[in-house]
Amino acid sequence: MNNLKIITPYFRATAAYLALGFLALTICDLGQMFIPRLVGHLIDLLADQGATTKILIKPLVFICAIASLVALLRYIWRHLIYGFSRRLEKDLRRRLEERFLSLSLSWHQVNSSGDIMALATNDIEAVRMAVGFGLVSLVDAVVLGLSAVAFMLSIDPYLSLWAFIPMPLITILTARFGQLIYKRLLQVQDVFGRLTEVVREQLSGLKVIRAMALEPLARAEVSQVSTLYMNKNIRLSLIMGGFFPMMTLLTNLAIALAIFIGGKATILGSISPGDFVAFISYLTLLSWPMMAMGLTLGLIQEGMASLGRLSRVLNATEESVHPIEASFSPPAKPFDISFKSVCFSYPGSRGQVLNNITVTLKAGMVTGLTGPTGCGKSTFASLIVALHEPNSGEIIIDGKSSADWTLNSLRGLFGYVPQDGHIFTGTMRDNLAFGKVGASDSELIAVAEAASLPLDPKVFPEGLDTLIGERGLTLSGGQRQRLALARALLIDPPFLILDDTLSAVDAAVEEEILARLLPARKGRGTLIISHRMTSLAGASKVIVLEDGRVTEEGSFQELSRSGGYLERLTALARLGADGYRARARVR
Amino acid sequence: MSDDLTNKKPFSLADLYLMKRLWPLTAPMRGLMVRGVVMIILAALVSLALPYLTKVAIDRYILPLGRVFKIATPLDLPPSAMGRLKPEMFIPSGKPGVWFLPKSYEQLIDRRQEKILIDSDIIEDSRYYLAPLTGPNALDRSKADQIASALPKTKVLAGYLAIREADLPDVPGGIVMALRGADIKGLSRLAIWFAILMVLGYGLDLGQRYFMEAGAQKFGHVLREKLMLHLFGLSQSFFDRSETARLTSRLTSDINNINALIKSTAASFFSDVLSLVGVAIIMFALSPKLAVTALILTPLAAILSYYFSSVVRILQRELRAKIAAINQAFGEAAAGISIIQAFRREKKTSEEFEELNHQNYILGYKQVHSVAVFLPLVDLCSSVVLALILWVGGLGIIDNTVSLGVLAAFVGYANRFFSPIKDLAEKVNTFQGAFASLERLTELFDIDDRTPQIPSPLKPVHPGGALEFKNVFLSYGPDMPMVLKDISFKVEKGESVALVGSTGSGKSSLINLMLRFYDPVKGAIIFDGLDLRDLDLNLHRRRVGLVTQDVYLYSAPVIDNLRLGRVDLDPDTVIRATKAVGAHSFIEKLPLGYNEPLGPGGRGLSAGQRQLIACARALIEAPELVILDEATAFVDSETELLIEEAMMTIFKGRTSVVIAHRLSTIRRVDRIMVLDRGRLVENGTHRQLMEKRGIYYHLARLQGLI
CATH class of the missing domain: 3.40.50.300 (P-loop containing nucleotide triphosphate hydrolases)
Incomplete structure (x- = not known):
């Protein structure tokens, strides 16, 4: 129930509108029930001999007036209630997105992007459905149901009790089946997703399939998923086909009961024939409210579950170590970055990724960082940019503990280029100007060229406006990395972090880039994380991380002769694997 | 993207040709579909039984009443009083000069005719319940006498005891069961039959849905396999030219569209059209004047329905696209969160989100608005038609050109007429989408870009890989x-x-x-x-x-x-x-x-x-x-x-x-x-x-x- 707190303020703020909406809804329902009575009354009047034109006028005017009123009120309540639910949806999504952008990388690593996507769409829509359609059908069901029940009770309470027997079954079955149908529907959608994925993958990788003459296997795979999809659909149809006619069946069984018991009462004279007919028509009328009740129960259940999931994100408490207000201004001159006994492990995992790291990146220098895969190099970089916070120890930036900086001014110091060169769907311009919106075209072209990514019209037909990413041009790993580099160069950061940035770029191009980049960054700090000798050779100091610890530190020349990791790496590059092994054996 | 824009196309005769092209592929589903259609028809018949059985319950068992005619033979009735009655409808009472007209035919007597009959003292104003005095369900003589003495207006005829409708509740308590026992038994039997029939109807409905779904899905499956086989036969250059996403959607969404056409749409299309035509025929047979009145707003309702269902469909498509975009934006932001935070882009990213979110809201609101205008309008149309029917019919009753029963029937039909129209208008859209898909599929099947093969390929003589x-x-x-x-x-x-x-x-x-x-x-x-x-x-x-x-x-x-x-x-x-x-x-x-x-x-x-x-x-x-x-x-x-x-x-x-x-x-x-x-x-x-x-x-x- 605590989760409801997320949405109660909206209800309170628009209570008057909502009350008006539900009032309009109630009047509509009653009006609808009233029109058949008016028609009956009119027919009774006509049955009297000597009816004149005059008697027609009043009831007809009434019918038209009520029908128009009902139409108008319907328009009003739809606007008021459904409009409210749309606004609620929008605002919830806004809150979710703001929260989600501000949560730390540690949180994001635990919560998958799939979860977030489901929250932003499925869950928020489920809440909207519960608040809009759910509440409307609840009120609808209650008003229509109660009035039908009242009419029936007024005809014959005893008969009503009998006829009501199958009715609660409708509600229970609807709630049960509703969930089952929903589950099966999700399964169908899931298999459809798999089908799409398999087909897409086969078609896009057809060359490989053909090259290995794997067409029969590939076809069998499509056939297998397609069969599964077919069967899931058929199973769903069985459930749906079992359910919806079941509602009619239950209503009809109630009518059979009414004929059985009510008919006898009518024959014996305790119920008038007219009432008997009316009773049966009310019974037919009752089936919708009963179903609506079941649907509503399902919708509200789902809505509550979604609200629970939403509240876990919206109420996620995360203590930021960083102040909100800046108490000092960022340095104008080059600055040192020192790690003091820094330890770090990812939330939920036991292993220490960084273990008691104490090291200094000297002001205005190029520092190299290397080590085997998984040694903690990338974590090292992300700690500097405060994407993660150390578990113990501290990072000193320009003499002040990283925790005393505001996130904004701290991150403003760095240009960060991670290995995977994540790009966003959009144009080249959007991606290049990511950190500096509104940069001029000439600036963008200049940084792209500095990163050896000239906007060659053969590659980027529309220059800066070329769409890239999922809906546009697919960039190669190397192109993505160069784009990520250009993106960081644009903000001309006081300190540049290259996290294995050029691993997918040709060695020749890499050399070309660094030859241009390093002189340009003279006097400002740069951290280069790499496996490649060519990249590390330009650093004034190289740090070797192995298994979360600093194992070597010194100039490139020193370390490449020290018999440690760097020397092994150098040998590997020079000789290839066989040569290295041969040499190792000789030793 | 452009698929969505071309998702609609007008009908043409060429569509029939498209269907013919795919006909051979329907072989595995034909049997299922035939079974499904047979079940649809049977289920419809069963569902028609409900009003009929209610009528039987009332007319035969609850109030088996009729009129007593004082005539020598039914042939003696003056032609003006005969109206639509036929001599063979009358039951002889066994007493000369008294004939009985069962209740089920009574509605054939219109008001004017009734007045003539009452005025010329052929019938009485009241109706009678007939209790047989001979035969298996006969009322025994002493009880009949008891009733006759308790209720003075009761007529004792040769084979029947005729009790006035108004006197029925006054039949002495002990005798009621004896008098009505057969009716009650009959009614109970009827209620049980009714229940059995409804369970049968349930089975038919379930079966129908199963067979239609299974048929449509089998067809989709076969189509998918055939298309895959066809695609695998095409040359690599075809794939280098084509977008994978587009080809994928041929095999997924387009086939689903066709499935929808086969399954629900075709099935309910038939039932909608049948019920529309049926209702129209009945209405014209009953009263052409009222039929025209009832149909006068039909074109308007059809146009409204079609227009609004198109609008709503487009909005829904846009909404789906927007939700997909929101999904993608969240996914992308989650994947690139470290970049967003490191580059301090949270605010800008949030603004971009807000833009999408707002567009989604506007579209959603437009949808709320269209539905809020459309649904009440169509319902208002049907209320206006009801009022028109009551007006024209009421005038007809007053000047004796329309009977009360006919008017009541029209009041019932007026409601039955609008929902199939609404359905049909919506389905036209589905139809168009499905035909567009059908066309795209046949286009794809028509592509014959294969790597040429010589008729009898050579076998390697010296294999080895040179x-x-x-x-x-x-x-x-x-x-x-x-x-x-x-x-x-x-x-x-x-x-x-x-x-x-x-x-x-x-x-x-x-x-x-x-x-x-x-x-x-x-x-x-x-x-x-x-x-x-x-x-x-x-x-x-x-x-x-x-x-x-x-x-x-x-x-x-x-x-x-x-x-x-x-x-x-x-x-x-x-x-x-x-x-x-x-x-x-x-x-x-x-x-x-x-x-x-x-x-x-x-x-x-x-x-x-x-x-x-x-x-x-x-x-x-x-x-x-x-x-x-x-x-x-x-x-x-x-x-x-x-x-x-x-x-x-x-x-x-x-x-x-x-x-x-x-x-x-x-x-x-x-x-x-x-x-x-x-x-x-x-x-x-x-x-x-x-x-x-x-x-x-x-x-x-x-x-x-x-």
Whole structure:
């Protein structure tokens, strides 16, 4: 129930509108029930001999007036209630997105992007459905149901009790089946997703399939998923086909009961024939409210579950170590970055990724960082940019503990280029100007060229406006990395972090880039994380991380002769694997 | 995207032709569909039984009342009083001059006629209940006398006791059961029959849905398989020209659209049309004047419905697209969160989100608005029609041209008329979408772009994998530039050759030719002494192995992904191969080892591991020529080493061509060929090329090899 707190303020703020909406809804329902009575009354009047034109006028005017009123009120309540639910949806999504952008990388690593996507769409829509359609059908069901029940009770309470027997079954079955149908529907959608994925993958990788003459296997795979999809659909149809006619069946069984018991009462004279007919028509009328009740129960259940999931994100408490207000201004001159006994492990995992790291990146220098895969190099970089916070120890930036900086001014110091060169769907311009919106075209072209990514019209037909990413041009790993580099160069950061940035770029191009980049960054700090000798050779100091610890530190020349990791790496590059092994054996 | 825009098309006769084209494919579903349709018809009949049975319950058992006519024979009735009554409807009472008209025919007497009959003292104002005095359900004499004495207006006829309707409730308590026992029994039987019929109807409805769904799904499945078979037969150049997303949606959404057409739409389309026509016929038969009145707003309602369902459909499509965009935006932001935060882009990203969110809200609100206008309007239409019917019908009753029963019937039908119209208008949209899909599918089936095959392909005489290019030129289209120019080289049996060159130098095109994805524009490719074009395509590809990082892994256990359908292959052979390429250790570490299922696309394996799988496959398949494409994506140094080793294992004693990115790999092949802008510029051993000091020398120097 605590989760409801997320949405109660909206209800309170628009209570008057909502009350008006539900009032309009109630009047509509009653009006609808009233029109058949008016028609009956009119027919009774006509049955009297000597009816004149005059008697027609009043009831007809009434019918038209009520029908128009009902139409108008319907328009009003739809606007008021459904409009409210749309606004609620929008605002919830806004809150979710703001929260989600501000949560730390540690949180994001635990919560998958799939979860977030489901929250932003499925869950928020489920809440909207519960608040809009759910509440409307609840009120609808209650008003229509109660009035039908009242009419029936007024005809014959005893008969009503009998006829009501199958009715609660409708509600229970609807709630049960509703969930089952929903589950099966999700399964169908899931298999459809798999089908799409398999087909897409086969078609896009057809060359490989053909090259290995794997067409029969590939076809069998499509056939297998397609069969599964077919069967899931058929199973769903069985459930749906079992359910919806079941509602009619239950209503009809109630009518059979009414004929059985009510008919006898009518024959014996305790119920008038007219009432008997009316009773049966009310019974037919009752089936919708009963179903609506079941649907509503399902919708509200789902809505509550979604609200629970939403509240876990919206109420996620995360203590930021960083102040909100800046108490000092960022340095104008080059600055040192020192790690003091820094330890770090990812939330939920036991292993220490960084273990008691104490090291200094000297002001205005190029520092190299290397080590085997998984040694903690990338974590090292992300700690500097405060994407993660150390578990113990501290990072000193320009003499002040990283925790005393505001996130904004701290991150403003760095240009960060991670290995995977994540790009966003959009144009080249959007991606290049990511950190500096509104940069001029000439600036963008200049940084792209500095990163050896000239906007060659053969590659980027529309220059800066070329769409890239999922809906546009697919960039190669190397192109993505160069784009990520250009993106960081644009903000001309006081300190540049290259996290294995050029691993997918040709060695020749890499050399070309660094030859241009390093002189340009003279006097400002740069951290280069790499496996490649060519990249590390330009650093004034190289740090070797192995298994979360600093194992070597010194100039490139020193370390490449020290018999440690760097020397092994150098040998590997020079000789290839066989040569290295041969040499190792000789030793 | 543009698929959505072309999602609608007007009907034309050509659509029938499209259906005819696909007709042969419907074979597996025809039986199911026929069963489904039969069940639909039966279910409709059963559902019609409800009003009829209610009528029977009332007319035969609850109030089996009728009129008593004082006439010598029914033929004596004056023609003006006869109206629509027929002599054979009357039951003789056994007493001369008294005939009985059962209740079911009473509605044939209209008000004017009734007045004449009452005025001429042929009938009384009141109705009578007839209790038989003879026969199986006879009321015994003493009870009849008791009733007759208690209720003075009761008539004792020869075979029946006629009790006035108004007196029925006053029948003495002890006698009621005796009087009405048969009726009550009959009614109970009827209620039970009714219940049985409804259960039967339920079964029919369930069966109908099942058969229609099963039929439609089977058809979709067959269509999907046929289309896949067709696509697999098309040449590679077709795929290079087509967008995968578009082709994928042919096999998924388009087939689903057609399914919807077959299944619900066609079924309910028929029932809607049938009920519309049926109701219209009944209405015109009852009263043409009222029928016209009832139908007067129909065109308006149809247009309204059609217009609004189009609007709502478009809005829904846009809403779906918007939600997909929001989903994607969240997904992308989640994937790039470190960049967003490191670049302090939260505010800007949030604004972009807000833009999408707001657009979604506006669209949603538009939808709320359209529905809020449309639904009440259509309902208002039906209320107005009701009022019109009551007005015209009421006037008719007053001047005795319309009977009360007819008016009541029209009041009932007025409601029945609008919902099929609403349904139909909505379905026209579905129809259009389905036909657009149908057209796109047939277009695809019409494409016949295949790699040419000679009628009786030659068999290799000296297999072994010797490859020769003779003055080969290649371009990817008539107006396209040549991507390979005058390439000639030979790779001897068992020789390994490295291809070196920058991106776009023509390395991949060379591979495309070796696998015969394309044919050269000029020149010839000779494999084991025979022109590639004279060989059986599939057989050729089976003799050539391709090892890349882009590996096709299908949803099956690892072991099957290695055996590739050769189930008889013994696991030891497989493990020997995986050990040889160094894949064994990581496979063993998977939770289920060799039985670990791989999802579509082999999710869960890294790029390096996938390539190791490809290497193992190549060893198991033992092709005569192996083509290797060295890893380009991120692979950690240890895996890189493993792959390099694995490739060396495959090289041994096999004709091999490797696209090399690392010069360290290159040093271990027999010969190096350097490509530059579509030409073969250098060809020789490492030593020869180093001495030449050309392109290769420069590349090697950059890699720190000297």
